[in-house]
């Protein structure tokens with residue numbers, strides 16, 4: 001017998017791929033994506049549809065999920081800065097529509113927010129700290145968070161840290177893939193030294209989101225790894241683990257690059273709440289990388 005029905009939005013995305021690949025066959029899993037099905041298996045129904053505020057109601061009435069893991073978003077910070085109307089429509093507008101629908105139908109909503117809702121002046125942020133946007137992407141996510149806080153919806157705001165991993169289904173927003181492509185092209189990887197994060201691996205993140213879809217926690221939860229690291233150190237550790245020289249990684253200051261949106265400096269997250277409430281074990285960078293590589297090996 002199948003357990004509750006879960007809908008994942010943004011099916012071809014990086015994080016969605018991990019959720020879909022790891023969902024137990026017991027789950028009645030539905031995926032909505034603008035793209036064609038990337039996986040076929042019993043218990044999985046793929047809906048090719050353009051999810052927007054205009055189409056969401058009909059789609060939800062048809063699927064009637066018990067929970068939604070809402071990963072769909074414009075997640076490219078620079079793109080959002082340059083296309084603000086579109087970013088607002090997708091990242092805030094669509095989330096607000098889903099929240100209204102979920103409140104009416106009693107559907108649980110797991111919304112993916114970001115560590116970059118914080119200004120980055122201090123770091124080590126906990127759930128009760130006050131967000132303050134330094135770029136437009138963050139503004140759209142904060143507006144969506146506020147809409148959830150002030151609605152009657154049974155929702156989790158999952159503030160996700162920098163996600164480390166390789167796509168396991170579609171493609172999407174993976175910095176690790178871009179690093180490997182740069183290495184394979186024999187080029188130097190340039191990374192900012194002044195951006196501090198608490199990366200989470202995409203495999204652990206997928207498990208945590210599936211757990212949240214099925215448990216009863218309501219509120220904000222930080223989903224991050226256990227290590228605080230700057231992006232330059234992170235890149236060096238990854239490159240070394242992949243068997244290359246750390247000389248392939250160079251620190252640079254990208255702040256002057258035309259079109260690059262401002263980034264917060266230190267958006268490291270405290271993940272004590274997640275560690276106390278989830279049975280999914282959170283881990284540090286090295287173990288996270290091992291989880292990613294082991295999953296990739298198993299998936300081949």
Ligand SMILES: NC(=O)c1ccc[n+]([C@@H]2O[C@H](COP(=O)([O-])OP(=O)(O)OC[C@H]3O[C@@H](n4cnc5c(N)ncnc54)[C@H](OP(=O)(O)O)[C@@H]3O)[C@@H](O)[C@H]2O)c1
Nearest residue numbers: 010011012013014015033034072073075112160163172173
């Ligand atoms: N990656 C990170 O490091 C990171 C860190 C913090 C938070 N997050 C958040 O985590 C979530 C997932 O991120 P991700 O890295 O998996 O991003 P991603 O790879 O870019 O995937 C997002 C997916 O959203 C869907 N989408 C894009 N534009 C859309 C539109 N106009 N209308 C409807 N759907 C649209 C697309 O799926 P289809 O084409 O299949 O519809 C896309 O593949 C996002 O909410 C992001 O803000 C990510």
